[in-house]
Amino acid sequence: MRWSVIFSVIAASIALGIVNLLGLFGDVGWWFGIITSMVLSLILCYFLNNQFFKHGFWTGAISGIINSLIMWYFYDTYIANNASAAEAMTKAPGVDMRSITLYTSPLSAAVGGLIMGVFTLIFGKLLGKAATEEKPLAPPAATTDQTDQTQQS
Numbered sequence: 001m002r003w004s005v006i007f008s009v010i011a012a013s014i015a016l017g018i019v020n021l022l023g024l025f026g027d028v029g030w031w032f033g034i035i036t037s038m039v040l041s042l043i044l045c046y047f048l049n050n051q052f053f054k055h056g057f058w059t060g061a062i063s064g065i066i067n068s069l070i071m072w073y074f075y076d077t078y079i080a081n082n083a084s085a086a087e088a089m090t091k092a093p094g095v096d097m098r099s100i101t102l103y104t105s106p107l108s109a110a111v112g113g114l115i116m117g118v119f120t121l122i123f124g125k126l127l128g129k130a131a132t133e134e135k136p137l138a139p140p141a142a143t144t145d146q147t148d149q150t151q152q153s
Helices: 003-021 026-047 052-073 075-081 083-090 097-103 105-131
Strands: none
Touching: 003 026, 003 052, 003 075, 026 052, 026 105, 052 075, 052 097, 052 105, 075 083, 075 097, 097 105
16 A cells, blocks of 8 residues: 555545635535546556555545544534535534534545545556556655766777
8 A cells, every 4th residue: 555645645635625615616516526536546546556446445535534524623614605505404403414524424434435446446447557657756866976987998
């Protein structure tokens, strides 16, 4: 498992969750989530050479849990910035929707993991040879330049 790649992609997913928390996507947040999942899956495939579904699943699952916890912790901000979500959540009388977001985080993790896993698996298979060579996350360390010490006649 390449945890450094997984956590790098999770950071981008958390950024999307924060943008959604601020209500910048409005009612089309789901579409941005799906498109972002596809792009992040492609990024995962670029850095991996095998176990595409496994890496995608863990990326989606951890992202799902973290984003659910962000939504639970900043629930009031989420409701203030997302009018359609606030309207839908007030229609459930007698249910504390803030607690529901916490209780459903395992389900969110499972669904997010399956979606990212399937996208990563599909893109990994489609890329074929382009995804067979594992790439480093950071550029290689600089080497010292050694000049040719042979004598020329």
